[in-house]
Amino acid sequence: MxxxxxxxxxxxxxxxxxxxxxxxxxxxxxxxxxxxxxxxxxxxxxxxGKRLRPTFAWWGWRGAGGDPGSAEAEGVLRAVASxxxxxxxxxxxxxxxxxxxxxxxxxxxxxxxxxxxxxxxxxxxxxxxxxxxxxxxxxxxxxxxxxxxxxCGLPASMLAPARPAWRAMRTEVLAGQYLDVHTQATGDSSAEAALRVDRLKTAAYTVQRPLHLGAALAGAEQPLIDALMEFGGDLGVAFQLRDDLLGVFGDPSVTGKPAGDDLREGKRTLLLALGLSYAEQQGRDGERKVIADAVGDSRLTDAEVDDVRQALVDVGAVAEVERRIEEMTGNALASLKRAALAEPAAQRLTELADRATRRTF
Known part of the structure; x- marks a missing residue:
């Protein structure tokens, strides 16, 4: 190796x-x-930092036939590290x-x-x-x-095919950031709004475009890029859903952020959207109030965070998010198989998918 x-x-x-x-x-x-x-x-x-984005880009390049022993490898390393x-x-x-x-x-x-x-x-x-x-x-x-x-030192002929991915990624991450603050400002607690943010802010920026960028640096044809984009879309959303769970249930020593910070900041995640809608459907006004009152409350105590956790479990929101993570990870791995990448890229991307979505709380 x-x-x-x-x-x-x-x-x-x-x-x-x-x-x-x-x-x-x-x-x-x-x-x-x-x-x-x-x-x-x-x-x-x-x-x-986990260096996830350059890692996905590198394995996109390797999967599309990039050779780590070639003269271009050092330039590719610099391009993806950016x-x-x-x-x-x-x-x-x-x-x-x-x-x-x-x-x-x-x-x-x-x-x-x-x-x-x-x-x-x-x-x-x-x-x-x-x-x-x-x-x-x-x-x-x-x-x-x-x-x-x-x-980065790569010839223009290699960089040119990767520029569309580079341009799209920078715009998409900013659009995702704006969409995130917009949903908080408008109080849009729908599952659809949460998933739109997830697709732009995480899936496109963290997985899809880095894979696209790496594969394009290797001169990949469109069908391979499309398969990687499908893989990255599903995996990126699954990764964000896992992150949302960690934001409420995670250990601060693992996440690097105080427990419940996502609640205090008012992040409109799919987990919270499902918690609110399920509580309403089930007529559980107490749980709905506990969840709704917590979102955006900067003075939320640890005991109140515990109450929100219990409410999210009780109405079934946590189980549904776990189910979606499993389903989307499965879909992502099916797309990866269809891509027929050069090894060891397929194996490494499978391992990355597991690591990004694994339950760690």
Whole structure:
């Protein structure tokens, strides 16, 4: 087995570390004040994460015939690693949108910069400064993602077929983010709205487009890309549904976020949509009120989170989400078989599907 395949996350980290160092050097020299922002972005990108998006992209490339021993492999590694910079932008901005205090057990970027402002006793509002810094650092991540992708060292003939996937993914993740805040603002608690967000914000961005991007870098024909997109659509939604369950039932030491944070932030997940509709259908007004009152309550206590958990179990919402995860994962694996990918990509993607949807609470 080639070492790129065997130790992909550390290879992705290697090229990210190299890029971030080179990208940051010129602005550090000309404007040292910006140094802490550059450091924060580098630390954020290199400080954790599952590297899911580059991993799906890599195995899309390998499955479509990409050779890890070829001269292009290092360039492909850089191209797919650039997805982590888009992810950094999304997470940093997401934390601002959701007013989250912590991520991966550390203060979020906007909180860290607000704390710095307060410590230094600078002028104006510490919170406003923190938010502004986080928006700008997220923007820097997005700009650098484009730089890393376009300067990855691959010939234009290889990059050109992958650009439609790159363009679509960036637009879709932003549309998904907007749809997410829109459903919260309008109070749309329908299952349909939750699934639309899941398809754009998670399925397309986390699985489908990375697979599309990788396969396109290998020059894949449309039928193979279509099969991978079907696989990625179903798997991505199943992955998000598992994440929704973890957001309510997960162990904070595993998820990196306080238990019940999704409830406090008012996220309109399929789990909550089903909980509300099932409670209504069953005439269980008590359970419906417990769930409805919890959504968006920033002062929700752990005991109240426990009450919501019990209500979601009692009305059958948890069992239905588990059933859908199983069904969609099965559909995804059937699409993967139809794709007839080169090995070991099919096996690795099957393992990834299992890992992304496995129950861990």
């Amino acid at each position: 080639h070492h790129f395949d065997a130790d992909l996350p550390s290879e992705i980290d290697r090229v990210l570390r190299d890029f971030l160092r080179r990208a940051g050097e010129p602005i550090r020299r000309t404007e040292p004040t910006f140094g802490p922002a550059v450091d924060t972005l580098s630390d954020f990108v290199l400080g954790g 997805l982590e910079l888009i992810q950094a932008c999304a997470l940093i901005h997401d934390d601002v949108i959701d007013s989250s205090d912590s991520r991966r057990g550390s203060p979020t970027v906007h909180v860290a910069f607000a704390t710095r402002h307060a410590r230094e006793q600078w002028l104006g509002s510490a919170e406003s400064f923190g938010r502004a810094a986080a928006v700008l650092i997220g923007d820097l991540a997005l700009a650098w993602a484009d730089d890393m992708f376009s300067e």
